[in-house]
Amino acid sequence: MKTSNLCAPDSVRVWRGYQLPTLSLDNFCSKLGTVFVPATVKMQIDIGLQAYVPSIPAGSAGKPAGVPDETAVLFWESPEVYWNGFTTLAVRTYTLTHGGCYITENNKSRADFPLLFNGTLTADHPVFLVNEPADWMKGAVRHIVGSRPAAQTPEAFREAAAAALTKVQTAGGLDAALACAGDDYLVYWELGSAAPGGPNPRSGIPLVQPVLEWSRVFGPAPTYVPVGLWDEWAGMDVVSGSSFNMQFERRPRP
Amino acid sequence: MSHSPESFPVSPKAVYVWRGFKPAAHAYADFMSFLGTVFVPACALLQPRIGLRAYLPCMVPQDGKPPAVPDQTALMFWRDEYAHDQAKDAIACRIYSNLHGDVYDMTRSTLPEVPTHFAVGTPLTPEQPYYLLDGDADWMLGAVQHLVGARPAAQTPAQFLAAVQAWAEDFVSRPDVALDGALLCCGNDYLVAWVHAADSTAALEASLAPLAALTAPVLETAAKPVTLPAGLWDAWPKGLDLTVASCLNLQLSRTVHAAPTPLGHTAA
Numbered sequence: 001m002k003t004s005n006l007c008a009p010d011s012v013r014v015w016r017g018y019q020l021p022t023l024s025l026d027n028f029c030s031k032l033g034t035v036f037v038p039a040t041v042k043m044q045i046d047i048g049l050q051a052y053v054p055s056i057p058a059g060s061a062g063k064p065a066g067v068p069d070e071t072a073v074l075f076w077e078s079p080e081v082y083w084n085g086f087t088t089l090a091v092r093t094y095t096l097t098h099g100g101c102y103i104t105e106n107n108k109s110r111a112d113f114p115l116l117f118n119g120t121l122t123a124d125h126p127v128f129l130v131n132e133p134a135d136w137m138k139g140a141v142r143h144i145v146g147s148r149p150a151a152q153t154p155e156a157f158r159e160a161a162a163a164a165l166t167k168v169q170t171a172g173g174l175d176a177a178l179a180c181a182g183d184d185y186l187v188y189w190e191l192g193s194a195a196p197g198g199p200n201p202r203s204g205i206p207l208v209q210p211v212l213e214w215s216r217v218f219g220p221a222p223t224y225v226p227v228g229l230w231d232e233w234a235g236m237d238v239v240s241g242s243s244f245n246m247q248f249e250r251r252p253r254p
Numbered sequence: 255m256s257h258s259p260e261s262f263p264v265s266p267k268a269v270y271v272w273r274g275f276k277p278a279a280h281a282y283a284d285f286m287s288f289l290g291t292v293f294v295p296a297c298a299l300l301q302p303r304i305g306l307r308a309y310l311p312c313m314v315p316q317d318g319k320p321p322a323v324p325d326q327t328a329l330m331f332w333r334d335e336y337a338h339d340q341a342k343d344a345i346a347c348r349i350y351s352n353l354h355g356d357v358y359d360m361t362r363s364t365l366p367e368v369p370t371h372f373a374v375g376t377p378l379t380p381e382q383p384y385y386l387l388d389g390d391a392d393w394m395l396g397a398v399q400h401l402v403g404a405r406p407a408a409q410t411p412a413q414f415l416a417a418v419q420a421w422a423e424d425f426v427s428r429p430d431v432a433l434d435g436a437l438l439c440c441g442n443d444y445l446v447a448w449v450h451a452a453d454s455t456a457a458l459e460a461s462l463a464p465l466a467a468l469t470a471p472v473l474e475t476a477a478k479p480v481t482l483p484a485g486l487w488d489a490w491p492k493g494l495d496l497t498v499a500s501c502l503n504l505q506l507s508r509t510v511h512a513a514p515t516p517l518g519h520t521a522a
Contacts, residue, residue, distance in 0.1 A: 035348045042345060046487040089493065090486040093296045093349060100352040229346040230303040232514035 004253045006133035007050050007075040013082065013111040014126035014180050015054075016068040016187060017102045025059045025240065031101050032056065032070065034235030038225045040074070041246050043094040048081035049074065051136040052246040053189065055218045057145045059240030062214050064147045066184025068109075070102075071145060073178060073189055075136055077253060079113055114178055119166050121158040126180035129169040129204075134176035136191055141220045141245050143189045144205050146212025154183035160211040161186050165204075173202030186212060218243035262307050262508055263392040266385035268332045271369060271439050273324035273446060275362040282316050285325065288357055289313070291493035294502070296353065297330070299486050300346040302506040304514050305337030306330060308394035310448070310477050312402075313500035319472050320404045322443035324363075327402060329437065329448060331393050333512045344514040369437060372426060378419045378440050380411070386426050386436035393435060393450050393503070398477035399458035400501055401447045403469025411442035417468045418445055424464075432456050438465075445469060454479075477503040 019028040037054055051073070058069035076082040085091040102109040114126035121127065148157040158181045165179055165188075176191040188208050192200035209215050223244040227233040236244075276285040294311050301309075308331035314324055332338045341347040369383035378384070405414040418440045425436065435450035449461045458476065466474055478499045484490035494502075 031352070035345065035352050038345050039349050043349070043486075084489075087489040087491040088487050089292070089295050089299065089484065089490060092292045092493075093300075093353065093486075096292055096356055097349055097352045099356040227345070227517065228515075229300070229349075230344050230515060232343045232516050233345065234343070235345075235348075 005050060005135045005137070005250060007135065008078065008133050009128035009131060009176060010113055010115070011050075011076050011078050011082075012114060012178065013074045013076070014114055014178060014187070015070070015072040015074065015111040016180065016182070016185070017070040017072075017109040019058055019069040020101060020103055023101070028058060028069070028101065029056065029238045029240065029242075033238035036097060036101055037236055037238065037244065037246070039094055039097060041225050041248050042229050043090045044085065045248055046251055047085040047088055047091055048077040048251065050077060050250055051075040053136060053141055053143070053220050053244065054246070055143055055145070055220065055243035056238060056240055057216055060216050063216070064184065064214055066182070067145055067147050067214070068185060068187065071143070071187050073136065074111070112180070114180070117165060117169060117179070119162060121162045121165070121181045123154065123158065124180065124182050126178060127165070129165060129177035129179065130174055132176065134191055136176065137245060137247060139175060140192045140200060141189060142192070142200065142203060142205055143187070143218040143220060143243060144208055144212075144215055145185065145187050145218075146209065146215030148184045149213040157181070157211070161208070164208045164211050167207045168204030171202065171204070171207075174204065177204060216241070220245040222247050224248070260508075261392045261395055263390035264307050264331050264333060265335065265390055266369060266388065266435060266437070267335050268337065269369060269437065270330040270332070270338060270367040271383035271437060271446070272326075272328040272330065272367060273363065273365055273439070274326040274328070275359045276325045276357070277359045282325065285357065286313055286496050289326065290496040293353055293357055294496070294504070295482055295493055296350055298482055298504040298506055300350045301341060302508050303512060304341040304344045304347055305333040305512045306341075306506065307333055307508065307512065308392065309504045309506060310393065310398060310400075311502055311504070312400055312473070312477070313496050314402050314473055315500070320443065322441070323402060323404050323472055324444065324446070327400070327446050329393065337513065340513060369439075372422055372438070374423050374426060378415050378422070380415065381439065381441050383437060383439040384422070386422060386438060387429065387433060389434055391435035391450050391452070394506060394508070396450055396452045396454050397456045397458055398503055399449050399462055400473065400475055400477055401445070401462045401466050401471065402473040403445050403466055403471045405443045406470055414442070415440055418465070421465050421468060430461055433461060473501070475501045477501050479503045479505050481505040
């Protein structure tokens with residue numbers, strides 16, 4: 001059934017990752033392309049992954065250190081399905097590969113489920129702006145990451161970001177939208193019905209971008225992993241600025 | 255010699271001899287739990303399809319164990335001498351390899367792993383693994399005896415290595431016909447050794463007893479065949495309990511084709 005791939009807006013893990021300082025940018029991107037991104041797909045389809053959109057701000061010119069080096073949204077059949085995944089060896093193994101790529105101490109790199117946006121932002125608590133199910137693997141995703149203006153306090157920054165997101169939410173016209181603000185960064189994703197990479201006249205990015213001092217916009221490209229876990233494959237070509245909307249065959253819903 | 259279809263004998267040059275040390279800051283119980291819930295089963299489930307032919311991990315008991323003796327040992331037999339490196343062409347192997355840094359003190363655990371032929375009259379090189387018998391063997395099947403021993407406190411490393419060398423020369427000069435595999439690695443402060451017999455009912459304690467007598471033994475045991483009760487995507491929250499059986503011979507799901515499948519081909 002076509003609607004079976006729709007995911008509730010709170011069934012997504014919103015990831016903000018910071019690369020290990022011991023890794024060069026090339027090594028970080030190489031690990032993402034040869035291990036981490038394909039493993040995310042291949043190890044987790046069978047336990048209920050529904051969509052995966054990773055982006056690589058790392059290495060962007062002028063990117064402040066407080067802005068994540070990698071972002072991703074990972075949609076699941078439900079939050080319960082996500083948590084149940086940890087009973088499997090596949091998910092435990094996949095999860096522990098994070099230590100080879102990201103700063104994990106003190107919850108520096110983290111993923112969280114979002115709550116419905118109510119006009120305010122709490123640091124590191126993601127929100128969803130459209131309270132409707134959606135299929136993020138299809139349609140056009142646009143993503144922006146950006147930094148807090150140096151002259152602003154984190155609180156003032158989140159207030160300004162919340163005001164911009166309120167405008168986006170009020171304007172409507174998007175199939176789905178997600179955001180998360182920390183003390184030093186904002187990440188925002190939106191799903192529209194335009195073709196991937198194409199313009200969206202209802203985009204919220206023109207409303208969000210002015211509150212950011214530094215920013216970069218991503219247009220995730222639909223991308224397949226053409227092999228299985230045990231096939232010969234050098235991996236994906238990941239560089240600074242890469243952004244993917246991973247395409248895969250989802251397991252049948254129970 | 256013919257083998258049953260389920261048997262996959264490999265060269266003694268195709269084994270990796272692992273001696274792992276846990277990070278000093280990690281509790282042994284946590285180390286063991288991590289190995290049991292993730293690391294050991296991940297190795298056994300991710301790698302046979304790309305060349306792993308036998309896997310024998312062993313937890314080394316901590317009571318009385320000198321710090322210089324490894325906390326864990328393992329033998330990993332591959333399809334051939336090249337299979338270990340070739341396996342990295344597959345995502346499955348790269349996922350497993352990416353776990354290592356989290357569990358071990360890699361400064362201490364990065365040691366020579368590939369054995370060389372033991373040559374009578376040539377002094378043992380510390381930390382270099384050796385194979386004492388030249389023939390192919392299927393270490394997943396049959397019987398395996400494992401020894402971990404510390405250097406006696408009264409001996410110098412040179413005396414210890416010389417004594418072990420004398421044992422090895424005697425061993426190869428009068429080979430036990432029941433055995434088809436034997437591996438030895440001697441550091442300055444410890445040794446590890448394994449012997450294998452194709453007959454699963456063979457009692458092998460006596461084979462390593464003279465060597466054990468040259469050490470302060472830490473572990474002398476037979477490897478216990480264990481079949482994992484779950485696959486990668488099955489619910490199996492607890493994983494292996496390594497406190498129950500600490501020296502294992504994982505019974506792998508093996509196929510004739512055991513290599514990364516080239517693009518455009520379908521695995522057998």
